Amino acid sequence: MRDAPASSSDSVDRAAGETTLSIRGLVKRYDDVVAVDGLDLDMRRGEVLALLGPNGAGKTTTVEICEGFDRPDAGEIRVLGLDPIAENDALRSRIGVMLQGGGAYPGAKAAEMLRLCASYCADPLDPVWLMDVLGIADIAGTPFRRLSGGQQQRLSLACALVGRPELVFLDEPTAGLDAHARIMVWELITRLKSDGVSVLLTTHHLEEAEELADHIVIIDRGRAVASGTPADLVRRDAEGQLRLTAEGVDDDALASALPAGYTCSRSQTGDHLVHGDITPQIVSAVAAWCAQNDVLVTSLTVDTNSLQDVFLELTGREVRA
Numbered sequence: 001m002r003d004a005p006a007s008s009s010d011s012v013d014r015a016a017g018e019t020t021l022s023i024r025g026l027v028k029r030y031d032d033v034v035a036v037d038g039l040d041l042d043m044r045r046g047e048v049l050a051l052l053g054p055n056g057a058g059k060t061t062t063v064e065i066c067e068g069f070d071r072p073d074a075g076e077i078r079v080l081g082l083d084p085i086a087e088n089d090a091l092r093s094r095i096g097v098m099l100q101g102g103g104a105y106p107g108a109k110a111a112e113m114l115r116l117c118a119s120y121c122a123d124p125l126d127p128v129w130l131m132d133v134l135g136i137a138d139i140a141g142t143p144f145r146r147l148s149g150g151q152q153q154r155l156s157l158a159c160a161l162v163g164r165p166e167l168v169f170l171d172e173p174t175a176g177l178d179a180h181a182r183i184m185v186w187e188l189i190t191r192l193k194s195d196g197v198s199v200l201l202t203t204h205h206l207e208e209a210e211e212l213a214d215h216i217v218i219i220d221r222g223r224a225v226a227s228g229t230p231a232d233l234v235r236r237d238a239e240g241q242l243r244l245t246a247e248g249v250d251d252d253a254l255a256s257a258l259p260a261g262y263t264c265s266r267s268q269t270g271d272h273l274v275h276g277d278i279t280p281q282i283v284s285a286v287a288a289w290c291a292q293n294d295v296l297v298t299s300l301t302v303d304t305n306s307l308q309d310v311f312l313e314l315t316g317r318e319v320r321a
């Protein structure tokens with residue numbers, strides 16, 4: 001990445017890598033609401049860590065405590081080895097923060113805002129180059145309040161990155177972005193990672209976490225309910241399973257066409273799952289049954305859950321306030 005933060009490593013060995021963020025036993029209460037309830041978390045240098053969870057799960061609270069914007073009620077937090085409250089001055093120049101909802105002066109022009117952020121940094125990136133990379137060069141003279149939601153998001157991201165941070169907190173960085181802008185942000189995050197920058201990202205887009213994250217932690221009601229690589233999570237409980245995506249499948253009829261002991265069920269996302277010893281003959285039998293019953297198969301895969309299945313299984317299907 002031209003003009004980007006100094007490089008250190010390309011890939012991360014989780015066991016061996018240097019810890020850039022460590023959270024132990026984090027608790028945060030707001031009156032009678034327990035926003036974070038004994039959370040443990042680790043991030044390594046050059047790693048993209050995605051925090052997933054339903055609305056109100058405690059993601060933003062966790063991120064804001066790591067940034068030093070809020071005090072924990074209990075627990076130990078170290079960001080780049082520093083206490084985010086007691087050592088905030090030393091920490092601030094080493095991290096980048098993209099808040100949910102911006103945090104900008106409404107009348108300030110886009111380029112002015114970015115130059116102001118750059119002026120606080122010892123060795124900033126070139127603001128003109130950064131606006132170009134993020135596709136917002138042509139709104140440089142536009143006041144913040146007149147920018148579209150997606151342009152405001154990208155400007156906030158530029159402000160988070162201009163100081164060449166070692167660790168970046170991105171709270172829902174692609175919320176409200178169109179497909180082109182989202183891909184641009186994904187490419188930028190990938191480039192940051194390859195330059196050794198650690199990225200903590202919250203998102204509601206599960207495919208974003210699957211695409212970008214080295215490690216995912218799913219949070220529910222302030223607690224980590226699962227963690228692992230995207231591949232680990234989708235393999236969870238999936239051994240001996242064939243997934244069929246197709247309209248018009250009767251699970252009982254399909255099961256009765258297979259040898260004794262095989263069962264069929266619906267997944268949380270509406271796919272059909274065949275359980276049992278999945279052999280080439282069983283895959284072939286399922287495909288043959290679909291052909292005989294005029295069922296068009298759009299996907300047939302072995303031994304995986306979707307991340308959405310795992311997420312819904314762990315956090316339930318009800319909509320949270």
Ligand SMILES: Nc1ncnc2c1ncn2[C@@H]1O[C@H](COP(=O)(O)OP(=O)(O)OP(=O)(O)O)[C@@H](O)[C@H]1O
Pocket residue numbers: 030033034035053054055056057058059060061062
């Ligand atoms: N300043 C605050 N005062 C009172 N309650 C708060 C405050 N900040 C967060 N909460 C509560 O703490 C809980 C966790 O909120 P948080 O914003 O951390 O969740 P989240 O996982 O980021 O949610 P979302 O995905 O909706 O952004 C929620 O019940 C929320 O209402």
